[in-house]
Amino acid sequence: MSSHKNHPFHLVDVSPWPLLSSLSAMSMAMGLIKWFHFYTVDLFLFSMIITMLIMYQWWRDVVRESTFQGLHTYSVTMGLRWGMILFITSEVFFFISFFWSFFHNSLVPAVEIGMNWPPKGIMTFNPMEIPLLNTLILLTSGLTVTWAHHSLMESDFNQAFQGLLISVMLGVYFSILQGFEYLEAPFTIADAVYGSSFFMATGFHGLHVIIGTTFLFVCLIRHYFNHFSSIHHFGFEAAAWYWHFVDVVWLFLYITIYWWGS
DSSP states (O other): OOOOOSSSOOOOOOOSHHHHHHHHHHHHHHHHHHHHHHOOOHHHHHHHHHHHHHHHHHHHHHHHHHHTSOOOOHHHHHHHHHHHHHHHHHHHHHHHHHHHHHHHHHHSOOGGGTTOSSOTTOOOOOTTSHHHHHHHHHHHHHHHHHHHHHHHHTTOHHHHHHHHHHHHHHHHHHHHHHHHHHHTOSSOTTSHHHHHHHHHHHHHHHHHHHHHHHHHHHHHHHHHTTOOOSSOOHHHHHHHHHHHHHHHHHHHHIIIIIIIOO
C-alpha cells in the first residue's frame, strides 16, 4: 500500500487518546460529585492523574507529528492558527461573563447587600500593593515573550532561550504572589457577591496564568532541543498569543476589580 498522498492535509493515525481522555474526564466529574457529597477525594485525584498522563502522551504525539514526521504543512498550520484564534475568542467570552456579573452587582447594588459597593464589612485589597506589582510582572513578561519571539524569527536562538526563561520565571513569580495574596485575604469566596465575583474572576485568571506558564515552559524545553526554526514555530507562537491574552485580561481585572471596584 503506497504512503504517498496528493493533498497537504494531515489525516491523523488511529489513536487511543480521545476515547481514554473522555473516560478519564467522566471519571473526574464523578470524582467531583463524590468529593462534594462524601468528602473523599480519592477518585478525583486518581482521575486527575490519569487525565494528565493522557494529556502528556497525546501532546507528545502532536509534537512528534509536527517536528520529526513533518506532517504539519502550511495548510495544517493555518488550521491550527484558526483553531487557536477561536479558542482564545471563546476564552474572551468566558471572562466577559465574570465582568458582566461584576458590573451588574457593582453599578446597581441590590438591597440584600445594603445597596452599597463593596458590601459593608468587606475590606478590599490596596491596589497599590501586590496587585500593582503583579501588573508590572505580567507586563514585563509580555515584553520578554515578544523579545523571545522576535529573536526566534531572526534565528537568534540564544536570546530566544533567555527571553523564554525569564517569561517562565515571571509567570511562576506572579502565581506565588497571587497565592500569598489569597492567604492574606480579609474576605472569602463566601463573603457576599463581592467575594464570589473577586475569587471567581481572579482565580480563573490565576489558573490561566499557570496554564500559560506551563505552555511557555514546554516551549522552552522544545526550544532547548531545537524543535523550532525561524519559519516553523507555531507551538511557540500559540503560547505567545495565549500569554498576551492573559496579560490583557489581567489589565481589565486590575482596573475594574482591584482599582475601580474597591
